[in-house]
Each structure stands twice: as C-alpha cells, then as structure tokens.
Amino acid sequence: MSKTNTHDVIVIGGGPAGSSAATWLARNGHQVLLLEREKFPREHVGESLLPFCYPLLQDLGVIDQLKKNFVRKPGVRFIDRDGNISTTWCFDHVIKDDTYLSFQVIRGEFDHILLKNAAKNGAEVREETSVVAADITSESDRVTVTSLDASGKKSVHSARFLVDASGRDAFVGAKSGWRKPREELDRTAIWSHWGNVKLTGGLEEGLSIIIYMGLEQKGWIWVFPLGENRITAGFVAQNSYLRDQQRKLKEEGSKDWKQDLCMQELRHSKFVQGLLEGSNMLIPMQVNGNYSYEVKNHYGSNYAMVGDARGFIDPIFSSGVFLSIKTSSLVSAAINKQLRGELNGKNEAMETAYKQVSGAYNFVHRMIRLFYNPHSVTWAQAGADGKTHKDHENAMAAGHYMLSGDFFENYQKFEGFFQILEDPKQFRRYKKLVIDRDDFVQPSCHSRWEEVFKDMVERDAERTAELAL
Ligand SMILES: Cc1cc2nc3c(=O)[nH]c(=O)nc-3n(C[C@H](O)[C@H](O)[C@H](O)COP(=O)(O)OP(=O)(O)OC[C@H]3O[C@@H](n4cnc5c(N)ncnc54)[C@H](O)[C@@H]3O)c2cc1C
DSSP, rough: OOEEEEEEEEEEEEEEEHHHHHHHHTTOOEEEEEEESSOOOOOOSBBBGGGGHHHHHHHHHOHHHHHSSEEEEEEEEEEESSSSSSSEGGGGTTHHHHHHOEEEOOHHHHHHHHHHHHHHHTEESSSSSSEEEEEEOOOTTTEEEEEETTOEEEEEEEEEEEEOOOOOGGGGHHHHEEEOOOOOOOOOEEEEEEEEOOOOGGGGGTOEEEEEEOOOTTTTEEEEEEEEEEEEEEEEEEHHHHHHHHHHHHHOOOSOOHHHHHHOOOOOOOOOHHHHOEEOOOSSOEESSSEEESSOOOOOSSSSEEEEEEHHHHHHHHGGHHHHHHHHHHHHHHHHHHHHTOOSSOOOOHHHHHHHHHHHHHHHHHHHHHHHHHSSTTTTTTOOSSSOOGGGGGHHHHHHHHHHTSSSSSSSGHHHHHHHHHHHHHHHHHIIISSSSSSSSSSSHHHHHHHHHHHHHHHHHHHHHHHHO
C-alpha cells in the first residue's frame, strides 16, 4: 500500500483552467498539487483569445510575457463562403484602454507559460502524471485521488478539495456518468498550422477570420495569424457530412482522408485557397471530434469542475479559454472562502459563482444557435460601426461587447440585440439601415504592424541570436 500524501487542493489538468486555478489558490496560501498527464509544451487547439481575457492574464502575472511571445488581435472578421459578404468587428470600438488588443497564441507555448506560472506561485506541479481514480464520496468529505506517473508508479493523494480541470476528458463527469453530448452541435474539427503564408484579408493586421460554410456542412472555417507568415486554419462540420465525405474520399482512393478532407474543405473558400498556395504544413493534421457535451453536478461540497471539464460548447466565437479562466477565477475565490472557513456551513459563494458561470455558458450557447440557424442572420451580415446610424448604436455596441467576452456580469443587457438578430423582420430593417455600407465591409481595424507583430518579431530575433551563440 503506497503512502497517502495530503494537500489542501488537488487540481486535475494543467491547461488554462487548471493552471490558473492552481495559481490563484496557491497565492492564497493553500497547498496545491496539480497533476498533468502530458509533458509540456504539448500541442492544443484554441488559439484565439477574447479581449476580456486580458485583465485575468494580467492578474495572473503573465501579460508582459504574452506581449513578447504572440501576435496581437484587434478584432474578428466574419466572411460568407463566397467571400461576397463580410463584416469586421473591431474591439476598440467599445474597449477604450489597452485591453482591446487581445492575443493569437500558439497554445503549446501559452499553456506552458501558465503552467510554469502556477509553479512559480507555489503550486506543486507534476507533469506526465495521470489521474486514474478520484473518490469524492467519502464520509469525511476529503477527496482521494490516485495517480500514475511516467514510470508506472502509483501514488495516492488526499485533499480537502478537488478541482477537475481535465478538459474534454471531463474526468469526474465521465467517471460519474454525468456527461452527455449536445446532439444538435454534433461536430468535428480538422486543422493544422501552415508556414510561408502571405497574410492578407485582415490577417496582416492580426484579425481572426471566420468563414461560414453554408447549409451542407453546417460548419465553418477559422484562419488566425500566429506569426508574420504562420497561420492556424481548420474547419468544423457536422459529423454526418464528415462521414459521407470520408466514405467518398476513400472510394476515390484517398490514402489520407483527414488530410484530403481538410484541404478539400479549406479550398471551398477562395480566400483560404489563395492563402495556402505555396505554403507548407508545420504540424501533423489534428482532429478534434464529438466535442459538444454538457456535464451536470458542476460542484459539490468537496469538488468543482472548471473549463472544458464543466462542459464544452462549439468554439465558433473563440470563447473557450476565456470561459475557462474566468470560471477558474470565480470558483477559486469561492474555494478559498470555503477552505478558510469563512462560511456558515453552506457555500453561497460557490452557488453565486456557478450561477454566473452557467449564465455565461448559456448566453454563448444562444449565440451559437443563432449562428447555425439558417433562418436567422449570419454574423457575416450582422455588424456596423455606428458612426452614421445612431439609432442602432446600442445594438451595434452590444454585438462588439458580446464578441469581446462581456457575458459573465452583463449578459442580460444584450437581450435587445438578440431580439434583432433572431427576428428576420427586425433584422431586415437593421441590415438596410446599418449593414449595407462600404466602410463596414473593409477587412481592417486600422491596426499598425508595430502594434500587432513588432514585440514578437523582436523576441524571435533575440532568440535566434541566443541560439547562434
Ligand atoms: C476546434 C476547436 C477550436 C477552438 N478554438 C478556440 C479558440 O479559438 N479560442 C478559445 O478560447 N478556445 C477555443 N477552443 C476551446 C479551447 O480549446 C478550450 O476551451 C480550452 O482549451 C479549455 O481549457 P481547459 O484548461 O479546460 O482544458 P485543456 O486545455 O484541454 O487542458 C486539460 C488538461 O488536462 C489534462 N488531463 C486530462 N485528463 C487528465 C488526467 N486524467 N490526469 C491528468 N491530466 C489530465 C490534459 O492533458 C490537458 O493538458 C477550441 C476548441 C476546439 C475543439
């Protein structure tokens, strides 16, 4: 029988949710053990961050490092499949300080920065250590966690509280039978990174580009700039469409259907086809399947789920990392109160935190349903700059705030904008008054190269010089 190690909090998983929770809890003086299955840096999908991440990352103490490492993101451009309709949403329209400029990150590096930061703040971090069992049902209310390290050594740990941040494995939810798929969002993504790309169409200003693929795929393409000549690009489509295409490609003799399918779908967009000419793929094709699910029983007296372990929704609005870190911030504060005993039996702080978290997830889910509703507006049609159309100023600002991440504290205030988008009659009027203008379809937020790329390019030059010594 192995010796049991005792801690205040055990965190499963060292992605953005786990490492930020570990940082905040360790800073509050709790003894935190974080167990991560992989050796970092490891590749991960989800590279485009919402501006509302900025203050959280600042509080975590990593913002200066992020500024040096990654492309800055001033906004997002939605395009329809044929490239005929597009709108560009610039965050500085509503965010008037430095935080409007978000980040396009290489997740392997970004997650590693956050994980090292957790260790720097006092958490004990063990990589290449998988959690294989977690018991949250003991009468004593302590949790018992069993882990296996890379050498196959088994360890048993005990703690007052368990944070499940195991991502889409949703460890506690899956083991307890609490995870179920959201069938209406049953989709798969295939993606990679490409180098030697000439950035155009707004990418050269750091913009995210999202292309709606239409009714057959019920999906979309993303293209984000990760460097001066590097992009991440991928497509998301409904599983039934993917199965049909996979069969078709195999019948036609495809030796690598994932690669062929990804290229086929990306080339459906003339814009992406042009970008990829002369480029080279930098990492093997990645597949993320069946990714939409929900989990119930998000917290109990001795455990809490954060990030994708709490539930996952379609990533069309690049909201995942923000939802994860923001949830960790609210939930860590509630755990801190509980562990300090500042409560009278009932953890109201946790209830309040999860009410806000569920409000935010439900809100994003409503935005997503709207995106996929063929009878409703597409986001490629739904923007405006508001200078000339004061009547719709509020609706337009609401759209910018929603896309920036303002949906934890303030989601109720967007009801009016939702109603415009959801009602075809109201939307037609809005479109006529607001959208059909030349300036709004420009692929630009007028960002300068110095703002978007300079720090990262200088850091790369320094790195190359150091390696040459
Ligand atoms: C196609 C696609 C595109 C996306 N695009 C975006 C985007 O542009 N912007 C955005 O913000 N989000 C995006 N997301 C969502 C984003 O990837 C996630 O929301 C985010 O990574 C969640 O962070 P997390 O810390 O909860 O989980 P993860 O980042 O997945 O981390 C979980 C960690 O737990 C570890 N782990 C799992 N099980 C165990 C175990 N048993 N023991 C020990 N360790 C374990 C894993 O190794 C992993 O490192 C996208 C997702 C998909 C699928």
